[in-house]
Amino acid sequence: MQSVLPSLFFYALATMILVSAVVTITRRNAVHSVIWLISTLLGIAGLFLHQHAEFLAAVQVIVYIGGITVLFLFVIMLVNLDEAAKKKQFAGQWKIVVICAGALLAELGFFIFKGAEGFYFAEPAGGSLQPNTQLIALALYRDYLLPFELASLLLLVAMIGAVVLAKKDLK
Amino acid sequence: MLNEYFSSVDLLVLKPAILLTLFAIGVLLTDLMLEPEQKYLNAVMALAGVGFAAYSLGPWPLGLQHQMGMAGADALEAFRGAVIVDSFGIYFMWLFLIAAALSILISIRYLEIEGEHRGEYYAIMLLATVGMMILAIGMDLITLFMGLELMVISIYILTGYLRRDRRSNEAALKYLLLGAFSSGILLYGMSLLYGLSGSTDLRIIASSISQRPAGDPLVLIAVITICGGLFFKIGAVPFHQWLPDAYEGAPHCVTAFMSVGPKAAAFALLIRMFLVPLASVRDVWLPLVIGVAIATMTIGNLAAITQSNVKRMLGYSAISHAGYMLLGIVSGNENGLKGIMIYLMVYAFMNLGAMAVIVAMRRKDIIGDEIDDFAGLVYKSPTAAVLMLIFLLSLAGIPPTAGFIGKYFIFLSLIETGHYGLAVVAVLYVAVSLYYYFQIVTSMFTREATDNVVPALSPGIRLALGVSLAMTLFIGLYPNPIIEVAGNTVASILR
Amino acid sequence: MVPLSYYLVLSAILFSLGVAGFIFKRNLVTLFMSVELMLNAVNLSFVALSYYFRQLDGQIFVFFVMVVAAAEAAVGLAIIISVFRNRQTLNVDEISRLKL
Numbered sequence: 163m164q165s166v167l168p169s170l171f172f173y174a175l176a177t178m179i180l181v182s183a184v185v186t187i188t189r190r191n192a193v194h195s196v197i198w199l200i201s202t203l204l205g206i207a208g209l210f211l212h213q214h215a216e217f218l219a220a221v222q223v224i225v226y227i228g229g230i231t232v233l234f235l236f237v238i239m240l241v242n243l244d245e246a247a248k249k250k251q252f253a254g255q256w257k258i259v260v261i262c263a264g265a266l267l268a269e270l271g272f273f274i275f276k277g278a279e280g281f282y283f284a285e286p287a288g289g290s291l292q293p294n295t296q297l298i299a300l301a302l303y304r305d306y307l308l309p310f311e312l313a314s315l316l317l318l319v320a321m322i323g324a325v326v327l328a329k330k331d332l333k
Numbered sequence: 334m335l336n337e338y339f340s341s342v343d344l345l346v347l348k349p350a351i352l353l354t355l356f357a358i359g360v361l362l363t364d365l366m367l368e369p370e371q372k373y374l375n376a377v378m379a380l381a382g383v384g385f386a387a388y389s390l391g392p393w394p395l396g397l398q399h400q401m402g403m404a405g406a407d408a409l410e411a412f413r414g415a416v417i418v419d420s421f422g423i424y425f426m427w428l429f430l431i432a433a434a435l436s437i438l439i440s441i442r443y444l445e446i447e448g449e450h451r452g453e454y455y456a457i458m459l460l461a462t463v464g465m466m467i468l469a470i471g472m473d474l475i476t477l478f479m480g481l482e483l484m485v486i487s488i489y490i491l492t493g494y495l496r497r498d499r500r501s502n503e504a505a506l507k508y509l510l511l512g513a514f515s516s517g518i519l520l521y522g523m524s525l526l527y528g529l530s531g532s533t534d535l536r537i538i539a540s541s542i543s544q545r546p547a548g549d550p551l552v553l554i555a556v557i558t559i560c561g562g563l564f565f566k567i568g569a570v571p572f573h574q575w576l577p578d579a580y581e582g583a584p585h586c587v588t589a590f591m592s593v594g595p596k597a598a599a600f601a602l603l604i605r606m607f608l609v610p611l612a613s614v615r616d617v618w619l620p621l622v623i624g625v626a627i628a629t630m631t632i633g634n635l636a637a638i639t640q641s642n643v644k645r646m647l648g649y650s651a652i653s654h655a656g657y658m659l660l661g662i663v664s665g666n667e668n669g670l671k672g673i674m675i676y677l678m679v680y681a682f683m684n685l686g687a688m689a690v691i692v693a694m695r696r697k698d699i700i701g702d703e704i705d706d707f708a709g710l711v712y713k714s715p716t717a718a719v720l721m722l723i724f725l726l727s728l729a730g731i732p733p734t735a736g737f738i739g740k741y742f743i744f745l746s747l748i749e750t751g752h753y754g755l756a757v758v759a760v761l762y763v764a765v766s767l768y769y770y771f772q773i774v775t776s777m778f779t780r781e782a783t784d785n786v787v788p789a790l791s792p793g794i795r796l797a798l799g800v801s802l803a804m805t806l807f808i809g810l811y812p813n814p815i816i817e818v819a820g821n822t823v824a825s826i827l828r
Numbered sequence: 829m830v831p832l833s834y835y836l837v838l839s840a841i842l843f844s845l846g847v848a849g850f851i852f853k854r855n856l857v858t859l860f861m862s863v864e865l866m867l868n869a870v871n872l873s874f875v876a877l878s879y880y881f882r883q884l885d886g887q888i889f890v891f892f893v894m895v896v897a898a899a900e901a902a903v904g905l906a907i908i909i910s911v912f913r914n915r916q917t918l919n920v921d922e923i924s925r926l927k928l
Contacts, residue, residue, distance in 0.1 A: 168830065169830050172830040172834065176834075176838050179838070179842065180838070180841060180842070180845075183842055183845045183846075183865055184845060186849070186861060186865065187845060187846075187848065187849030187852075187853065187858065187861075187862060187865070189858075192855055192857045192858060195857075195858050195861055196857075196861065199861050199864065199865070202865065202868070203868065206868050206871065206872055209835075209872060209875070210875055213875055213876060213878075213879040214879060215875050215878070215879070215887050215890075217887070218871075218875060218887055218890055218891065221891065221894060222871075222894070225894055225898060226864075226868075226894065226897070226898075229898060230864070230897065230898055230901045233901055233902065233905055234857060234860070234861065234901070234905070236905075237857065237905045237908060237909060238857055240909060240912075241908070241909065241912040286531075286880055286881050286882055289881075289882045289883050289884075290882060291878070291879065291882060291883075291884065291887075297884055298884060298887060298888065298891070301884050301885075301888050302888065302891070304413070305413055305415075305888075306415070306475060306476075306888050306892075307339065307343075307412060307413075308343075308347075308412040308415045308416065308467075308476055308479075309415070309473075309475045309476050309478075309479040309892055312463075312464070312467060312476070312479040312480060312483055313479060313892060313895045313896075315354065315460055315463065315464075315483055316479065316482060316483045316486060316895065316896065316899050317895065317898075317899055318460070319457055319460050319483065319486055319487050319490065319899070320486060320898070320899035320900075320902045320903050321902070322361070322453050322456065322457060322490070323457065323486070323487075323489070323490030323902070323903045323906060324902045324903060324905075324906040325906075326451070326453050326490065326494070326496075327490065327493055327494075327496060327505075327903070327906040327907055327909070327910050328905075328906035328909040328910060474889070475885075475888065475889050475892055478889075478892065478893075478896070479892060479896070482896045482899070482900075486896075486899055486900060486903055489903055489904075489907070490903055493907050493910060496910050496913075497914070499914045499915060502907065502910050502911040502914055503911065505907045505910075506856070506904075506907050506908065506911055509900070509903065509904050509907055510850075510856075510859055510860070510863070510904070513860075513863045513900050513904065514847075514850055514863055514866070516896075516900075517843075517846070517863055517866035517867055517870065518866075520867065520870045520893065521843055521866075521869070521870050521873070523870075523889075524839075524870050524873040524874050524877065524889075527874065527877055527885065527886060527889070528836070528873070528877045531881045531883065531885075532885060533885050533889065
C-alpha cells in the first residue's frame with residue numbers, strides 16, 4: 163500500500179489537469195474558462211508539491227492563481243463579452259487538427275512502443291533539492307544573479323507598459 | 334563571502350547595460366518634471382545614456398576587451414558562466430547602440446505630432462536595448478530567455494504605443510499573441526535541451542547532444558521546436574504572418590527600431606544556438622534551414638510586389654532579407670557568418686535611413702506611409718527623394734552602396750560551399766526585389782505631386798539621415814574596415 | 829514512483845492542448861489562456877526533469893518562466909483593454925483591419 167500511493171497521486175492529479183485543460187479550451191463563456199484554468203493550475207501545483215518543489219508550488223498558487231487568473235477575471239469583467247459567447251467557437255481548420263493530432267499520436271505511439279525506457283536522458287548528477295526554499299534563494303542570488311536582475315527590469319517594463327497602454331486618461 | 338556571489342569583472346562586463354538601465358530610470362524620473370514643450374529633453378537624456386554606454390564600450394571595435402586586458406579572440410566569462418563577452422557580443426552591442434541612437438533621433442518629432450510624447454517611450458526603448466545586449470552575450474538558457482523576453486515585451490508595448498490608433502492596437506495584439514505562442518514553443522525546446530544534458534549552459538548542452546546517437550527522436554523534437562521559435566523571431570516563413578502587420582501598425586519610429594535592433598538580436602541568438610548547442614546536429618537542421626530560407630526569400634519578395642503601403646512593403650522586404658541571411662547560416666563557413674554580421678550592421682543604417690524618410694513624411698493629417706504619398710517627392714523635397722533612392726538601392730544590394738557588401742559575402746560563401754543552386758535563386762530574387770523598390774522610386778521621380786506638403790526634416794531626423802547616408806556610402810565605397818572587424822569577430826566564435 | 833517519461837508525456841499532451849486551443853479559439857482572452865496552458869506544460873516538464881536530476885536548475889527556470897508569464901499577461905491584457913476601447917469586440921475575426 164505504501165508504494166502505490168505516490169502513483170495514485172500522480173494519476174489523480176494528471177487526470178484532473180487534463181480534464182480541466184480540455185474543458186478550459188472548450189468553454190464558450192470566458193469566465194468558465196478561467197475557472198477551469200484555475201483548476202488546471204491547482205493540479206499542476208499539486209504535481210509540483212508531489213515532486214518536492216514546495217517553493218514553486220506555493221509560488222504557483224500565489225502568483226499564477228492568485229495573480230494572473232485574477233487579472234484575467236478583471237479584464238473579462240471590464241470588457242463586455244456577451245456577444246462573444248454567441249459566436250461560433252471553432253474555426254474550420256480541420257487540416258491543422260489532423261497535423262496536431264498526428265504529431266501527438268506519433269509521440270505517444272513511440273512512447274508506448276518503446277516502453278518507458280525509450281526516452282532516455284542524461285544521467286542524474288545527484289545532489290539535493292532540500293531544503294527547497296533556502297537552496298533556491300542561494301541559487302537565485304549566486305548562480306543566477308543576472309537573470310534575476312533582468313527579471314526585475316522585465317517587471318518594471320511590464321508595469322510601465324500596462325499603465326501606458328491601459329490607463330484611461332494620460333495627462 | 335560577497336566574492337562568491339559577485340565579482341568586479343561582472344560589473345565591468347555589463348557596463349553598457351547598467352548605464353542604459355540607469356539612464357532609462359533617469360528618463361522616467363525627469364519626465365515628471367518636464368513641461369510638454371520640453372519633452373524632447375527626455376530624448377536628449379536617452380541619447381546621453383546611449384552615448385555613455387558607447388563610451389564604456391571603448392574605442393571601436395574592441396575597446397571593452399582592451400579594458401579587460403584580453404586579446405582579440407579571447408572570451409571573458411562573467412556571472413558564473415551565464416554570459417560570455419567575446420568580440421561577437423561586443424560587435425552586436427555596438428549595433429544595438431547605433432540602432433537605439435538613430436531610432437531615438439527620429440522619434441522626437443514623430444511623437445510630438447502624434448501627441449504621445451512621453452518619457453516612458455525612451456525608457457522602454459533603452460530597456461529593450463538592454464535585453465538585446467543580453468541576447469548577444471548570453472551563454473545560458475535562462476539568461477538568454479530573460480534577455481529575449483525583456484526585449485520582446487518592450488517591443489510589444491512600443492508597437493501599441495499609439496493608444497488611440499486602431500492599427501497600432503491591433504499590431505501590438507497580433508504581435509504579442511503570436512510572440513507569446515512562439516516563446517512557448519521555444520521554451521518547450523529549451524526544456525528538451527535541459528533534459529538531454531542536465532544543465533542550462535549552452536556548452537554543456539553541446540557536449541551532451543554530440544554524444545547522442547544519430548536519429549535520436551528527442552534531439553529531433555528539440556531541434557524542430559527551437560528552430561520554430563527562432564524562425565518566428567526573425568520573421569521567417571511560415572512564421573512570418575505577424576511581421577507585415579506589426580510593421581504597418583506600429584508607429585513609424587518603432588517600426589524603424591524593431592526592423593533593425595530586435596532582428597539583429599534574434600539573429601545573434603540564432604547564430605549562438607546553431608553554433609554552440611546544436612552544432613553537432615547540423616545534418617538535422619540544415620535541410621530545415623535551406624527549405625525555410627528558400628520559402629522566406631520567395632514569399633518575402635513576391636508579396637512585396639503587390640504592396641501599396643511602404644511600411645508593409647519594407648516589412649516583406651525585411652522578411653526577404655532574413656531569408657538571405659539564413660543562407661549565410663546554410664553555408665556556415667567564415668564568409669557566410671561574416672556576411673551575416675556585415676549585412677546586419679549595414680541593414681541597420683540603410684533601413685533606419687529609409688524609415689527616417691518615412692517618419693519625415695508624417696505631417697499633421699497625413700500618415701505618410703503609402704506609395705501614393707511619395708508621388709512627386711523629387712519636386713517637393715529633392716533631398717528626401719535622393720536620400721530615399723540611395724537607401725533603396727542599398728536595400729536592393731546595388732554597388733557601390735553598402736547593401737552590396739553583405740550580400741556579396743553571403744553569396745560568395747554559398748559558392749564556396751557548393752550551394753550553387755541557392756546562390757542562383759538568391760541572385761534572381763535580388764533582381765525581383767529591384768522591381769518593388771523601384772515602385773517607390775518611380776513614384777517619387779516620375780509622378781506628379783498630389784499636394785504641396787513637404788516632408789519636414791527636423792534636426793533629429795537630419796542627423797539620423799546624415800549618419801545613415803554617410804555610413805551607407807562609406808561602407809559601400811570603403812568596406813575594408815568593417816570586413817576586417819567582422820572577420821575577427823567570426824574567427825572568435827568559430828574557433 | 830512514477831517514471832520521468834510519464835511526466836513528460838503529460839507535459840506534451842498539455843502543451844498540445846494549449847496549441848490546439850490557441851489555433852482554434854476566437855476569443856482573445858481564451859487565446860491567452862491557451863498560451864498559459866503551454867507555459868504551464870513547460871513548467872511541469874522542467875520540474876519533473878529537475879526532480880530526476882536532483883538539481884535546482886529546472887526549478888529556477890520555472891521561477892523565471894512564471895515571472896515572464898506574469899509580465900506578458902499584464903501587458904497583453906492591457907493591450908486587450910486598449911483594443912476594446914477602440915472597437916467594441918473581442919472576436920478575432922472582426923479585428924482584421926490589418927489585412928493578412
